[in-house]
Amino acid sequence: MPTMGALHEGHLSLIRSSVEENRCTAVSIFVNPIQFNNPSDLEKYPRDLETDLNLLRDLLREDDFVFVPSVTEMYPEPVTTRYDFDALETVMEGQYRPGHFNGVGIVVNRLLRIVEPDRIYLGEKDFQQLAIIRRLTQIEQLPVKIVPCPIIREPDGLAMSSRNQRLTPEHRKAAPAIYRALKEASADFSTRDIAGLISRITEQIEATGLLKVEYVEFVDEASLQPVARHDESQAVRCFVAVQAGEVRLIDNVRIG
Ligand code: AMP
Numbered sequence: 001m002p003t004m005g006a007l008h009e010g011h012l013s014l015i016r017s018s019v020e021e022n023r024c025t026a027v028s029i030f031v032n033p034i035q036f037n038n039p040s041d042l043e044k045y046p047r048d049l050e051t052d053l054n055l056l057r058d059l060l061r062e063d064d065f066v067f068v069p070s071v072t073e074m075y076p077e078p079v080t081t082r083y084d085f086d087a088l089e090t091v092m093e094g095q096y097r098p099g100h101f102n103g104v105g106i107v108v109n110r111l112l113r114i115v116e117p118d119r120i121y122l123g124e125k126d127f128q129q130l131a132i133i134r135r136l137t138q139i140e141q142l143p144v145k146i147v148p149c150p151i152i153r154e155p156d157g158l159a160m161s162s163r164n165q166r167l168t169p170e171h172r173k174a175a176p177a178i179y180r181a182l183k184e185a186s187a188d189f190s191t192r193d194i195a196g197l198i199s200r201i202t203e204q205i206e207a208t209g210l211l212k213v214e215y216v217e218f219v220d221e222a223s224l225q226p227v228a229r230h231d232e233s234q235a236v237r238c239f240v241a242v243q244a245g246e247v248r249l250i251d252n253v254r255i256g
Contacts, residue, residue, distance in 0.1 A: 001121040002111050005029040006046035006162035007055050010152040014121040015059050017149060026115045027056060028067040034079060035103030041248070046165045067115065074110060081106050085135050091224055092217055092239055093128050093250070104129055105136045112142050119145045123152075125159055127237060127252050131224055151252075153179065159251045171244040174208035178242055181205050182253045185238060189255045190230055194218050197238075205242060214241040214248070218255070 001018055003011050007029075018025040029052055036042035049068065056066055083105040088094070094101050112120065122130045134146055152160050157179035158172075167175060181204040185197045192200075198216045205211050218227050221235040236255040241248060 001026070002028045002030070002108060004031045004045065004162065005052050006048055006165065007052045008152075008160045008162065008164075010123055010125060010160035012055065012059060013152050014123055014149045015056070017147070018119070018121045019059060019061065019064065021147075022119065023063065025060060025064040026067055026117060027060070027064075028069070028111055028115070030067075030069055030074060030107065030111075032074075032103060032107040033071060034075070034106060035100050037097045037100050040246075044166060044246075046162050067111075074107065079106055081109075083136065083139065085132050088128070088131050088135055088224055091128075091219065091226070092215060092241070096214055096241060101129070101132045104132060108133055108136060109140050109142070112137075112140075112144055117144055119147050121147045121149055123149050124252070125151045125161070126250070127239070128224060131222075157183070159249075161249065163247050163249065166247045168245055171210050171247065174210040175242075175244055175249060177205050177208045177211060178240060178249065178251050179253075182238055182240065182251060186253050186255050189236070194227065194229065201238070201240065205240070210244065212243040214243060216240050221254075 001014050015025065015027055029049065031045050031047060033042055053066065083102050085101055089101045122133060124130065130146070130148055137144055137146065154160060156176040158164065158175045159179065164172070181201040185201050188197065201216045202213045205213050217239045218236055219225055219239065220227055221237050227234060227236055237252050238255055239252040241250045
């Protein structure tokens, strides 16, 4: 399973599932420069290989392995590939982080071709990324089964993320407002109009005075396109991106 390191319980839950379900598990740790659209985010991304390897030593078995390539190993030559993920990349993270998913596609394609796994374990924390990688495996005709894994949260509801380490104590205290607002909207979905829910989520998150909402979207789970109204037959998810000081946080919940 691919990671960018600074491992936390969210990563470890995916690794545990893989270890339980497979004969051999490969974990990669690679902070992929070409998926960062913001140079300061790349520079400040938490890195702690020593601690990561100690955590993995406790989880992995004899035949498992950790792959920690260097940037020049992954990209010996300039990369020119341009993927077309179509409508999946014109919304949400794709819209606000230009080039991000192309960089994700390139690195995941390379990792999958190096490791040749039967299955890849991916977290629903990055739900749009999961959809992009599903599409990537079709484009590249990679015979790998995608195993989606649920979001692991802190006891106060904040979705675990390596970037949480970079929150100031004040922003860390405010951040659980994100999941609280999402949960409340999920419970009220059938009784309120979507525009009203989006405004309320935004207001609740921004009422902290420390968090700034970038987007709130209710989208169809398969197409990731915005839904206009409540329809029982549709699987809907609500997604948010929030700026918490210098740190950008994302989260999502299944509605209903
Ligand atoms: P990253 O290191 O952020 O690139 O994440 C590596 C993998 O771990 C991705 O598939 C993520 O979706 C997954 N992941 C990260 N945080 C969580 C979380 N809180 N719960 C579940 N999966 C997660």
